[in-house]
Amino acid sequence: MDKAYTPGDIERRIYERWESSGAFAPSSTQEGGEVPAYCIMLPPPNVTGTLHMGHAFQHTLMDTLTRWHRMRGDSTLWQPGTDHAGIATQMVVERQLDAEGKHRLDLGREAFVERVWKWKGESGSTITRQMRRLGTSVDWSRDKFTMDPDLSRAVTEVFVRLHDEGLIYRGKRLVNWDPVLLTAVSDLEVLAEEENGSLWHIKYPVVGGDPSGTGFVVVATTRPETLLGDTAVAVNPDDDRYRHLVGKQLELPLTGRTIPVIADSYVDAAFGSGCVKITPAHDFNDYDMGLRHGLPQINIFTPTARLNENAPEEYRGLDRFEARKKIVADLESRGLIEKIEPHKLKVPRGDRTNAVIEPYLTDQWYVKIAPLAEPALKAVEDGRTKFVPDNWSRTYYEWMRNIKDWCVSRQLWWGHRIPAWYDETGGIYVGRDEAEVRKKHSLGERKLTQDADVLDTWFSSALWPFSTLGWPDTTAELRRFYPTSVLVTGFDIIFFWVARMMMMGLKFMGDVPFKHVYITGLIRDENGDKMSKSKGNVIDPIDIIDGIALDALVAKRTTGLMQPHLAPGIEKKTRKQFPEGIAPHGTDALRFTVAALASSARDINFDLGRVGGYRNFCNKLWNASRFVLMTIQGVDAQGNLSGGSGDLMGDADLSVADRWIVSRFADTLSKVDAALNDYRFDFAASALYEFTWYEFCDWYLELTKPVLQSEASTSAQKRGTRRTLVIVLEALLRALHPIMPFITEEIWQRVRPVAQPLIAAGQVRGARLDADSVMLTAYPVAGEYARDDEAETQVAAIKDYILKVRQIRGEMNIAPSRKIPLLLRDADAQAQLLIGRNAHYVQRLAGLETLKVMEAGEAEPISASAMVGNTTLLVPMAGLIDAAAEIDRLTKVIRKNESDIGKLRGKLSNDSFVKNAKPELVDADRAKLAELEAQTEGLIKQLERVRQLGS
């Protein structure tokens, strides 16, 4: 084995072997007994997208769960796939065409869609290739794409069934219209940001005059250009200022039309002038009011948001913002502008195009949502689906209770074509295909045209948990894996996706699509900012794995910017933050990092330094394994074998350290099990980290050395220790595997031949003789490892002796190579017994030259000292320790002790505490106080001695 772990070489090789072995597919049902099923649906990423940190994060968690359950023996399916992402993908291809000076209309629908398929073919493998780098153990043999024929069939089936039940309808409504994409979008695809604008106060003259007033009413508006589509002015019915005008007509400036004044309680008399212009065709509230009052709807825009033939001639063809300028100017010249105030308003913009969304009257298809939402709401209230953490269910409830009908048609070309046909008289027919429609409605040879629109991408995503398993057929996979076990996703798509899967799953499968929804936080940069191209703070997970040179990183961050002028700033920042570029860390380090950061679904400020820490952890594990293998096999530092593992077989005596590490391992496994069951990946990671580094490496490996390297040890003792080393390491690799699949596999392959005889002899609990990959072995279980309180107590005491001596050594700067003598004074029978048995450990780990228990009354040299229980540890100072330094050190320890003693005395002299606190707590404090007092007394005496003798 190499001296350092170098992940780059081995990860790809290992992944290819896993994938080609078929080990990612769910185990088949065993004869006779039913194996529990475990299933996760991968949230399908955009087929033409690339992997980002959010994916790396979520995929790591899903893979950890998947590997864990697979090792626990469940029949485990992690279903992969990609999403056609209608708008996003279509836009990418349109931009490509644009670069060639073409437009999709030049190509025509068929050729354009063909071109998108071609693009999908070229770029669709990028993200799946990147997923492989992360080690994701999805069942690639079941890979799906939302526009595959079988999934498209499910989409059509759902549409037709919902339509037949009256849950899908077509209607002319006001929709969110994107005038750049030329399509309707759903409420969720509209983002409203606060922007600076103006409030224009415009005078509308009263027809026939207004003797009791000024002769006009003033309306306040943020969109003066929509004046051309006004069909009323509304006032609050209780507003005394305008009551007399209700029912009268107003002159609508610039149009020659007159419009009525109406009364509606929606109007807030306190805002603006208290008069509102009503434009039913271009404002959602006005639309509703228009319906209430039977007002006409005048559409004044073309699909590209230019003024149409319903506007006066001089404005026709103008863009809405040009029209605004002209209209305001024309009103001003007529003296009809009372004032213009600055005003902050929320401007709705398309989430893809950033274009200002126009409320626009069009024919669209809608899903009637209330009947679907109710069961979906109830399923979470009943706990059939649980959110983790639970507070997200509140967010879910809020939305489900206020949800509106879902506009599912999109005026795009890339997507699932709506299965509806029109005849020339306006008849609409919905069916699975044209033939079915003709038959069902006896349409004969009548000319039919299919609806040109496609469905919202989320329509097909909503079916993902069952469409991928073969629905509408009743397949074995559906029976086995639906409902799925858990959905792992970000809170940002609870509404887009989670809620819709709940509704569709309950509707068509009669059950929830998943039992748990684990909501992850968002990965942000180290300052808590969202990672985005324009901020130039994006870190590609693959660059963390493989590393990237500074220039390449700068190039990556500064090319293809929407706003190229940001490039110099981004470059400067990047060069400052990563002067050396990014070093390679390996996949396992990245995975361990995100697992360790995955706590409580809060957002994660991603700190590259932590990945470095876990890369070191990989190296630690690598070297610990190297030590074990060298110890067992008698190999040299180049890894050449010079002996077999036969020495492991035969009689074995277990040392206290052997029993201790097994006991600690059992404890670790129970922590990990509890943590993973609770989706506390951070707890699982830290339990494993702490065991591996602080117990196995720092203590156990060191404690084996005095046994293995001493001629005083019997061969049975050495064998017991060697065997324990192999057993614990092999099982530790299995325990770490779900989080760190690559390094554990690589090491396990080397440990396996050594462990094989032990496995065959039944000495390795839970290991499978036939498994040729660690991912196919069993996850270790706490109950398979013996707890040993006696060993734990004893090792704790041994550690205490060692730590106290090290403390003296450390603070006195005694070099590790310098061996020192240690004397023990006032050691009672118990302490003498402990030391008698374990002197070899203390001697070795504390770097002792000699260890001597003093007789009562024996004279002592001037020494540096420490206390363990009632025993005083003395390190003679001659030639080693400076008296002044020891006086300082003792004074510091005494001061700390006295402060603790003060606190404890205060607490114990409080009657209420003694009366009310748990008795065992009071007892523990009393014991602690007594020990501290005795030790401090001893240290004070020692301090006096050093003072007298040293001066």
Next chain:
RNA sequence: AGUCGCGUAGCUCAGUGGUAGAGCACCUCCUUGACAUGGAGGUGGUCGGUGGUUCGAUCCCACUCGCGACUACCA
């Protein structure tokens, strides 16, 4: 306006009704045969503020300050 969350060591974050923890950074010593991506020792926090409940609050409650997210509305 409503809902949710956050504020703990220089930085990134865990945590608990009983004398505060990790990683990174920092200081000292050390290349000892697993590992300098390392070892040993150490520095560092009145747990945002005020008040309350309690024998005891960083933790529970109220208020408050600062920050963030989401939903709705703003003519």
